[in-house]
Amino acid sequence: MKHLILSTLVVSSLLAIDGEKVYEKACASCHVKMISKKETLKKLGTLKAPPMIEVSNQLKGNIKIVDDIDDMIHRGVVVAFIKDYVINPDVESSMCHAMALEKFGVMPSQKGKLTDEELDAVAKWVYDYYIGKKF
Numbered sequence: 039m040k041h042l043i044l045s046t047l048v049v050s051s052l053l054a055i056d057g058e059k060v061y062e063k064a065c066a067s068c069h070v071k072m073i074s075k076k077e078t079l080k081k082l083g084t085l086k087a088p089p090m091i092e093v094s095n096q097l098k099g100n101i102k103i104v105d106d107i108d109d110m111i112h113r114g115v116v117v118a119f120i121k122d123y124v125i126n127p128d129v130e131s132s133m134c135h136a137m138a139l140e141k142f143g144v145m146p147s148q149k150g151k152l153t154d155e156e157l158d159a160v161a162k163w164v165y166d167y168y169i170g171k172k173f
C-alpha cells in the first residue's frame with residue numbers, strides 16, 4: 039500500500055505541467071517575459087503585444103475584490119480571468135490601455151492550442167511568476 043501511494047505521488051509530480059514551459063511554447067512569441075517600462079517604450083515598434091510582466095501587474099491591480107482578505111481568492115479570480123481571456127479575448131473584457139489595444143489589436147484566441155491543464159498551468163504561472171516584480 040505504501041508503495042502504491044508513493045508511486046502515485048511520483049507519477050502525479052511527473053505529470054504536473056510547468057506553466058513556464060507552456061508560456062515559452064504558446065505565449066512568448068508575442069508577450070516578452072521580462073522588460074522594463076523604459077525598454078518597452080524604446081522597443082514599442084518591434085513588440086507584438088504588451089510584455090507579460092505588464093499584463094500580470096495590470097490585471098492584479100485592476101481586478102479588485104470586495105472583502106479582499108484572502109490573497110488566494112484574488113489569485114483565483116485573476117487566474118480565471120486569464121484562462122477565459124486566452125480562449126475568448128475581446129475588446130470589451132480587455133483591461134489593456136486603449137492605446138495599446140489600438141496599436142496591437144485584440145489578441146487572437148488560443149482556442150484549441152492548449153489543453154485545459156496547460157491553460158490552467160500557464161494562467162497560474164502568469165500570476166505567480168511576477169509576484170514582487172515591478173514593471
Ligand code: HEC
Nearest residue numbers: 064065068086087093120123127132133134142143144145
Ligand atoms: C499572436 C500573439 C499573441 C499570443 C500568441 C498570445 N497573446 Fe496575449 N495578447 C496579445 C495582444 C496583442 C494583447 C493585447 C490586446 C488585448 O488585450 O487583447 C494580448 C493580451 C493578453 C491578455 C489580456 C491583458 C488585459 O489587460 O486584458 C492576457 C491575459 C494575455 N494576453 C495572456 C496570454 C497568454 C497566457 C498567452 C499564451 C497562452 C498569450 N496571451 C498568447 C497577443 C498574443
